[in-house]
Amino acid sequence: MLAAALAQQGLAHPGQSEAETRREMQERAEYLSTHRTLADCAEKLEARGNDALLQARRSAKLESLRKKRSISLDKPLLKARSFDDVLNTDHHSNLTVIPETADPAILFTGNASCILTPETTEGPYWVSGELVREDIVEGQTGVPLTLDIQVVDVNTCEPVPQIYTEIWHANSTGVYSGVINPSNGNPNDATNIDNTAFRGIQQTDDDGVVTFDTLFPGHYTNRTTHIHVLTHIDATVLPNNTVAGGTISHVGQLYFDQSLIDLVEKEEPYTTNQQVLLTNAKDSLFSEEAANVDPVVEYVLLGDDISEGVFGWIAFGMDTTFSRNVTPAVYLTENGGVENPNSGNGSGPLPSGPDPTAQPSSTPAA
Numbered sequence: 001m002l003a004a005a006l007a008q009q010g011l012a013h014p015g016q017s018e019a020e021t022r023r024e025m026q027e028r029a030e031y032l033s034t035h036r037t038l039a040d041c042a043e044k045l046e047a048r049g050n051d052a053l054l055q056a057r058r059s060a061k062l063e064s065l066r067k068k069r070s071i072s073l074d075k076p077l078l079k080a081r082s083f084d085d086v087l088n089t090d091h092h093s094n095l096t097v098i099p100e101t102a103d104p105a106i107l108f109t110g111n112a113s114c115i116l117t118p119e120t121t122e123g124p125y126w127v128s129g130e131l132v133r134e135d136i137v138e139g140q141t142g143v144p145l146t147l148d149i150q151v152v153d154v155n156t157c158e159p160v161p162q163i164y165t166e167i168w169h170a171n172s173t174g175v176y177s178g179v180i181n182p183s184n185g186n187p188n189d190a191t192n193i194d195n196t197a198f199r200g201i202q203q204t205d206d207d208g209v210v211t212f213d214t215l216f217p218g219h220y221t222n223r224t225t226h227i228h229v230l231t232h233i234d235a236t237v238l239p240n241n242t243v244a245g246g247t248i249s250h251v252g253q254l255y256f257d258q259s260l261i262d263l264v265e266k267e268e269p270y271t272t273n274q275q276v277l278l279t280n281a282k283d284s285l286f287s288e289e290a291a292n293v294d295p296v297v298e299y300v301l302l303g304d305d306i307s308e309g310v311f312g313w314i315a316f317g318m319d320t321t322f323s324r325n326v327t328p329a330v331y332l333t334e335n336g337g338v339e340n341p342n343s344g345n346g347s348g349p350l351p352s353g354p355d356p357t358a359q360p361s362s363t364p365a366a
Contacts, residue, residue: 041157122326125176129332135213136200142172142215144309151208154317159208164232168199173273174220179329193337216264224283227254250318
């Protein structure tokens with residue numbers, strides 16, 4: 001089955017060999033077979049009031065986002081319900097109209113279904129030394145996405161406060177900032193190594209929650225749409241607003257409902273992406289994770305149209321005693337990005353996507 005998945009998809013990440021992909025999938029399977037999942041914490045989280053707390057804060061955040069974008073609070077919401085088969089590529093039954101008076105307990109239910117993103121690879125596009133910040137858009141264009149993430153310790157079933165949670169993802173045309181790679185946009189654009197868009201770090205609050213303002217990621221060759229997540233324990237914030245030290249205990253990926261991806265892909269500038277769109281059902285890494293857990297972000301549309309933005313939320317479990325060794329492709333320094341000569345970065349097929357700063361509009365949206 002593993003060989004078939006690899007043959008169907010090709011390489012998991014540009015620059016990865018089949019052997020590396022095979023090893024990565026086996027490591028994830030072994031991790032899941034020997035570790036608790038967040039599903040084991042459902043009753044304890046509910047008993048401590050975690051679900052009610054998150055429902056209230058997410059309801060308030062949703063109202064704040066609609067006001068910020070001048071969207072009427074009376075408009076109905078589109079909600080993605082949980083689904084039995086996360087590999088279902090249609091998900092038509094998952095979109096339901098919720099009245100504006102909907103109880104937050106109904107609208108934001110699903111966190112207690114206990115989503116876990118299992119341990120996985122950092123991939124070839126992780127940059128060490130990114131900025132601590134909530135807004136990671138940097139003026140680029142696309143569908144606004146506000147992402148609410150809770151981190152829970154699967155050993156204690158308690159939220160994990162005061163740890164640094166990092167995310168990074170491709171831009172709307174499927175290219176990562178900060179890394180020059182033959183498989184990442186225009187490899188001749190030397191300025192991309194200093195680009196920091198769609199990368200950021202936030203410290204979890206007392207409830208183990210962080211929020212990021214970003215844009216919905218674009219797709220790239222051989223992968224479905226996803227966001228990388230990494231946690232830093234006992235890290236220190238430096239005067240330049242980056243983190244250093246501590247240990248890395250979790251590396252994972254977040255995914256999206258295929259129906260939402262399809263909706264976003266009809267918008268500019270996503271329509272200019274020339275790379276082949278791989279669906280969730282055909283992504284072997286997604287399939288491997290979805291066979292055991294639900295790694296898909298739940299969401300509502302902020303308005304009548306996808307262009308008005310998306311509010312998404314997810315929780316993931318982590319083992320705070322676990323330590324990972326990760327290898328950055330690039331180190332972000334005070335003088336800009338510096339390529340790591342030991343990262344193994346730079347191999348793989350060349351996709352047809354545009355360079356990371358190429359946007360169809362001359363004036364990027366704020």
